[in-house]
Amino acid sequence: MIRFLILAVFIPASLATTGITTCSGSGAPAQGADQVTVHGCDAAPCDILLGEEALMNVIFTAPHDIERFTPHTVAFLGPLPVPYPLPPEVQNYACENLVGAECPIPAGTVVNYLFRLAVSNNYPVLSNLGIELTLTDQSGQGIICTRIPINSVDPTL
Numbered sequence: 001m002i003r004f005l006i007l008a009v010f011i012p013a014s015l016a017t018t019g020i021t022t023c024s025g026s027g028a029p030a031q032g033a034d035q036v037t038v039h040g041c042d043a044a045p046c047d048i049l050l051g052e053e054a055l056m057n058v059i060f061t062a063p064h065d066i067e068r069f070t071p072h073t074v075a076f077l078g079p080l081p082v083p084y085p086l087p088p089e090v091q092n093y094a095c096e097n098l099v100g101a102e103c104p105i106p107a108g109t110v111v112n113y114l115f116r117l118a119v120s121n122n123y124p125v126l127s128n129l130g131i132e133l134t135l136t137d138q139s140g141q142g143i144i145c146t147r148i149p150i151n152s153v154d155p156t157l
Contacts (some may be wrong), residue, residue, distance in 0.1 A: 018045030018077065021147050022069070023132050029142030035059040035073070036146055045128045045149035051121030057099070058113045059131065060144045066105040067138045069094050071115060076130035081135075084131065090116055119152060126152045 022032025037044045039055040050053045070091055073084040095103035099112040115133065129150050135143040 003051060005068050009017060017041050017044055017148075018150060018155060023134070023145035029063075029134065029145045031060075031063055031142075031144050033058050033060045033144045033146045036148060038148065038150075045151045048117070048119050048150045049153050049155040050123055050125070052118055052119055054117040054119060054150070056115045056117065056133075056148070057137075058115050058144070058146065059095045060111060060113070060135070062105045062107050062109045062111065064137070064141075066103065066143065068103050069105075069135050069137050071142055072134045072136060073078045073117070074132045074134075076132065077126070081132075090118070123152055125154050125157075 001116055016035045017038045020033075020036045021055060023029070036056040037058070039057075040045070041047070045056070046047060071086060071094055072091075073080075073086055075082045075084040087103075092115065095097060097116070098105075099114055099115045101109070101111045105111055114133070117131065131148045134145040137143055
């Protein structure tokens with residue numbers, strides 16, 4: 001079991017996607033993720049195919065005890081924030097997508113969360129779009145906030 005936990009935490013560290021930053025601005029949690037790895041992407045902005053699902057490993061240290069948590073996303077078209085709603089199966093079942101861990105999460109625990117970002121084929125093709133991922137706990141308090149630059153790409157081109 002301990003070997004699995006070591007692999008779940010340290011192997012993704014060698015595969016981290018570069019160019020991903022901590023959110024800034026009022027209301028953002030002060031803490032970013034320890035590491036984010038976008039599957040199939042070494043350096044941001046990451047190409048995400050329209051009509052596909054982007055998988056991301058988000059490794060973070062729980063800043064306090066967490067009973068459960070919820071992901072929230074906002075897309076940024078330049079400086080303009082645009083709501084990016086997540087489907088209920090992503091928002092309501094975040095704890096089920098922890099790798100080698102489960103909720104509740106004790107303070108100070110390092111966890112690996114597999115985040116699934118669905119990208120509709122109805123979205124426009126855009127370059128260097130900022131996606132802000134915020135995780136909040138059961139009381140709405142911010143846990144982490146990370147900005148991931150992506151390119152939305154038409155798979156038929």
